[in-house]
Amino acid sequence: MKLYGRIQTEISCADFIRIANRCLRRIKKQAPEDFARLQRVVRCVSSYETTRECDLGEWVADPRPSDRPEHWDWEDGEMTGQLFIKPDLPEDQLLGVFVHELGHACTVTDDLKPLRSVISDEWSSEIMADKYASKWGFERHLQICRESREMLHHGPPPGCEWEEYGARFRLNADYSVERLTPIPELPPELRAMREECLRQNQIAGQLGDEESLRDPSA
Numbered sequence: 001m002k003l004y005g006r007i008q009t010e011i012s013c014a015d016f017i018r019i020a021n022r023c024l025r026r027i028k029k030q031a032p033e034d035f036a037r038l039q040r041v042v043r044c045v046s047s048y049e050t051t052r053e054c055d056l057g058e059w060v061a062d063p064r065p066s067d068r069p070e071h072w073d074w075e076d077g078e079m080t081g082q083l084f085i086k087p088d089l090p091e092d093q094l095l096g097v098f099v100h101e102l103g104h105a106c107t108v109t110d111d112l113k114p115l116r117s118v119i120s121d122e123w124s125s126e127i128m129a130d131k132y133a134s135k136w137g138f139e140r141h142l143q144i145c146r147e148s149r150e151m152l153h154h155g156p157p158p159g160c161e162w163e164e165y166g167a168r169f170r171l172n173a174d175y176s177v178e179r180l181t182p183i184p185e186l187p188p189e190l191r192a193m194r195e196e197c198l199r200q201n202q203i204a205g206q207l208g209d210e211e212s213l214r215d216p217s218a
């Protein structure tokens with residue numbers, strides 16, 4: 001079966017199909033270029049079985065093909081994959097979870113670079129997923145979902161302030177991250193360690209995925 005556009009789904013529940021199609025139509029209207037990308041990257045939408053209350057959906061990117069060197073650089077940063085969702089949630093919550101996972105699917109490496117240089121990788125990716133969903137007009141549905149989400153895992157809501165590296169950060173309404181206080185001065189040896197850490201993080205962000213492309217037997 002196909003959803004609006006050409007994304008395949010293994011879910012036959014009529015309510016889910018109707019809600020997912022409504023969501024995809026709105027994305028096409030709000031951001032045709034994002035809709036086109038989703039058509040390219042989402043291979044399939046499947047049913048997600050879990051016993052944990054907070055895990056209602058998941059985007060699982062495909063492993064990159066290690067046997068096809070021409071794909072190693074992935075210039076556009078798009079990743080194909082499979083979207084899992086619990087299809088029997090209440091309508092508003094289902095929409096919120098679905099658009100958040102579509103937001104993960106739509107995220108490309110270039111989106112993450114500015115965030116990754118400031119905050120942790122996991123929150124960068126969660127913030128970016130919500131930013132896409134908000135851009136498509138689903139802020140209200142995200143808010144409904146946040147009530148059942150764990151912030152530590154899923155990232156902060158807009159307006160939230162938190163501490164990282166001893167400095168205070170805030171997520172603004174437009175999903176930009178602002179550092180509110182300076183990162184405290186450290187003794188030289190600790191500063192060198194922190195800088196090395198950040199440098200390694202950036203290298204890992206840029207190259208880490210490429211490394212995993214290499215054929216381990218080569």
Ligand SMILES: [Zn+2]
Nearest residue numbers: 104126129154
């Ligand atoms: Zn997420």
